[in-house]
Structure formats: structure tokens, C-alpha cells
Amino acid sequence: MSKSLKIFAPATVANLSCGFDVLGCCLDTVGDEMVISLSSTPGVKITKIVGATLPFETHKNVAGVATEALLKEYGKNIGIEIEIYKKIKAGSGIGSSAASSAGAVWAVNHLLDSPFTPNQLIPFAMEGEKLASGNAHADNVAPALLGGFTLVRSYSPLDVIKLHTPKDLFMTVIHPQIEVKTSDSRSVIKNKVSLQKAIHQWGNVGGLVAGLYTEDYQLIGRSLEDVIIEPLRSILIPEFDTVKTTALKNGALGCGISGSGPSIFALSRGNQNAIVIAEHIKKIYDTTGIDFDIHVSKINNNGVKILNN
């Protein structure tokens, strides 16, 4: 056995303003590369990590843990070797750990002639998320595996729906390279929310889903509103309000925090608008002295994909 697969493991934007913990979408130009190979030596082995300092011990590596979860369910004593070429920065809020977990299980499944459906791969990848953050969340691994926009309708039982993804949607993402401690990012969120705000939020979730299916870009834009989490978390992100105001003034459909931050996303209709917004955001961040990356990407409707060697 020496079958081998080189893949692109995409970055993802979770929450999407109104859909805290349930919505996510997949990027196309930002992601890791991985080479996954069948090996004659049983067990999962991380053989190479480039671009990041991550553990080689399988049980401490999110790709390793996710792969082991898959193999446990598969029930055969297979040998897997994993090379990770990390391009998504850790702690960026665009699904760095999810890319590794999702990429690994997607490729292994492909090498095994797809014993699992994409939806069935989600719980395996979630094991990687559990290792990374203590919480087996699905809002990044789901879009990485299914592509496009996804909804985690329920966690118990797990019920993930791939939503319709209009073709003309593009993301601008800025990653300010500051460290927001997960503990800070969580501690600002309150366990109780006002019913009025919750109603407002689920009105927007309904509006966003309807907007995606009807390709009503204005409705998508109006629905990208977060009255619960963003007001609390955005204070941890430098220039958030300026970036958001500028993005909206320059035609973005919506703008908000990517995942738990510190990355900020802006959603546009059309690549050109996404590029214009990237230029404006760059100008704002150039004045701060903070290092940052800016990405512009089409929404990737396929998720993980095979790269030519």
C-alpha cells in the first residue's frame, strides 16, 4: 500500500454574525495543504509538520485524533501517515484546527474509497476540535467538509445541513495578529441573554437562510447582524467598529467577527467589491502598527479538495 493524496484543507468563517455556534462558511484561497498516505505500518503517524509548531504525538495532534476517531469507527487496523503544511495561523479565528481535522478525515475517507458520507465525517473531525478547544464544536469543521454555507441545526443529535450557496459571494478577511486568549473571548459572553435579543437573533438566522436560498443578496446583508455576541466580543478587536463601518460604507453586505476572533470578515457580492474592501481595511490597519494578513476569497462550495502533485 502506498496510496497518497495531497489536499487543500480550507479555512472557514464560523458564526456569521447572527448564527453564533450554528452557521459557518468555507473559504477558497486560504487553507493548509496536507499529504495523507496509506502505510503498511498500522496506526496513525504525523510524519511532517511545516509552518507551525505543533505536536507530532498523534493523540495530541488534532489531525491525529480526528483520524483515529475515523479508524476506530471503520474498524480496520490501517496505517496512515500525515504531513501537514500549515498556512492558516493558529488562533486566527478562521478555523485553523478545523482545517487540519477536516482535511485529515476527508483524505483518509477518500483513500479508503469513501466508507463514510461527508456528513458522517463531521463527528470525527469534531474530536479534533475537542482536543483543540475543549469543545467539540462543528461550526468550522462542517463547512470545511461540506463546503459552502452550513447550519448545525442541532448538536444532540448532531444534525448538520448544507445550505444553498449563491455563486457571487466573496469574503474579505482581516487577521490582526494579536493574541486574544480563549478565556477572555469566552468570559465576555454571558450565559443568559434577553429574550428580546434572542428573538431578534433568530429572526436574522431565518432571514439569512431565506436569503441564501433565494439568492437575495440584500436580505443576506440585512440579516448579517449580531445583537448578542458582537457587542461584547468586538471590544477585544482593535479598530473593529472602524473596519465594520468602512466595509459597510463601501458596499459590503455585512461585516462581523469571524468565529471567536480576532479575524474580522466582510461579505460582498462580487470579487471586485471584496478587493475594494480589502484595500480600505488595509489602510485602517496600516495606521495601527499591528501586523495583519488580509485574505480575499470566493465562498468555496466544495470544501476540502484534491491538489495535483
Place this chain on the structure above:
Amino acid sequence: MSKSLKIFAPATVANLSCGFDVLGCCLDTVGDEMVISLSSTPGVKITKIVGATLPFETHKNVAGVATEALLKEYGKNIGIEIEIYKKIKAGSGIGSSAASSAGAVWAVNHLLDSPFTPNQLIPFAMEGEKLASGNAHADNVAPALLGGFTLVRSYSPLDVIKLHTPKDLFMTVIHPQIEVKTSDSRSVIKNKVSLQKAIHQWGNVGGLVAGLYTEDYQLIGRSLEDVIIEPLRSILIPEFDTVKTTALKNGALGCGISGSGPSIFALSRGNQNAIVIAEHIKKIYDTTGIDFDIHVSKINNNGVKILNN
């Protein structure tokens, strides 16, 4: 001027389990009749009320108030006469006041050659709701005016979306003729909810909207779940748990409280299933000694409609 219109003003089911205050749908076989006429005497006059004891004073009657709101915006001193043949019982939780308000403004708009779009009629009808309950809610008047399933994405500014309505959806509604005081129905609801439950709820709203657009009846069913309001309000409705369990066991996609109750709705795929469920619910309520009505109705995708004289 003696133009006159006889209309059917439909009953509606608001909330639909997960969509408290934002979702609603329109019924087809349950509703009031109204005759609306242009008159040469300026002003709005309620000339006949059959089937209920309701005020004839225009400013105390929901149809009168809604019509006056429309005429104020229209800006001409028109004469309108309204006859109301009430068939929806007051306090039933299937949009009795909404039917009168929506029916009146829809018919007046039609008689005036439609100066307003259906969506523009919603705020006028909401004035009737404000008179009826002190709260200008839109989750009953919106489906009555637009038909099908509707979403109130936002109240401020008002943004109401008509959702796709699969053809094969039928409602069974039981109205137990008990009085649930609005004050009781409200007082059981808490102003704060847990974030975890709110997330669960907006996952379901997203799932229900996706299910409607994709005509995925199973997804619609899985999404008809209310973890916030139903557990609190259902204790006010006799046999709620038995009715719900029985409906689901007999094939209902979902079952919950209609509006603020006491009516209970069950949503089915197909008329036959809705009829079977009606029979089962009837048996349960026959044992209680409580008077009740049971309705079976297709989802009405048109809303208010003209009746032949």
C-alpha cells in the same frame, strides 16, 4: 360609489414552535368572512357584526383601527363600511384579531385599486393587533396578508419575508375552549433565556426555513422544536403532552402551541395524515369534558381571498 367586496379572512398559526414572535403560517378552511364597501359618507363605519360581541365604535374595533391607519397613509377622505361575520373564536390563539385587521386592510386596498403592496399593508394591520393586545405584533397579520409561511426578520425596521411554502403541508388545530388569560400566558415567560437554549432555538429556525425551501419534510419536522416557550406555556393547556405525543406517534411532522395558545397545532405531510391526527386528538379531548373545536386545513399560500357572492 357602491363598490363592495366579500372576503375570507384566514386564521393563522404563529410561532410554529421554534420561531417565537417571528414565524407564522396561514390556514385555509378556518377564517372569518367580511364585506367591505366603499361609501359616499367619509369615515370608517362598522355596520354589522355577526358571531361575536365586538365594539361597533371604529376606534375600539381592530378592523376599524387598521382601516383608519391605512386611510391616514392613503391621504384621501374615503368612506368605508365594514361587516364582520366572525367565525374564529376570540382568545383561541389562531389569530382572531389578526384576521379582522388583515381582512379589512386587504379588502380596502383592493377596492382602492391596490395603492399598497401586501407587505405595505402589514403595519396598518399591526395597528389592529396593538389595539387587541397592546402589542403591535406581526406574526399573525403577516401570514394572513401574504399567505403561506412568513418570517418577521426584524421589527425595527419592519422586515417581513414570505418564505417558500411546500404544497403538501396540512395543519390540524385543536382549540380547547378554555380561557387562558393573556396575563397568565405572558407571566410564565421569562425575560432572560439561557444562551445555550437560544442557540438551540436559532439552529431550529434556520433548519425550518431551510426545510421549507428544500421541501424537506423530515427537516421541517426535526426543526419544529421549542426549548424556550413551550415548556413554560404548555402547562396552561390541558392534555398538551398527550396530544403532542399522540400526534408525533401518528406521523405528525411536528406539534406545538399555536400562538400563545390554548390552541395546539400539528403539522402533517398530506391531508390524510392531518385527518388521522384530528381523530386521535378528538379522542383525547372527548375524555376531558372540555368543549373544543378541531380544524384540518391545507396551508393557504394566498392569504386573504375574495369570495363569490
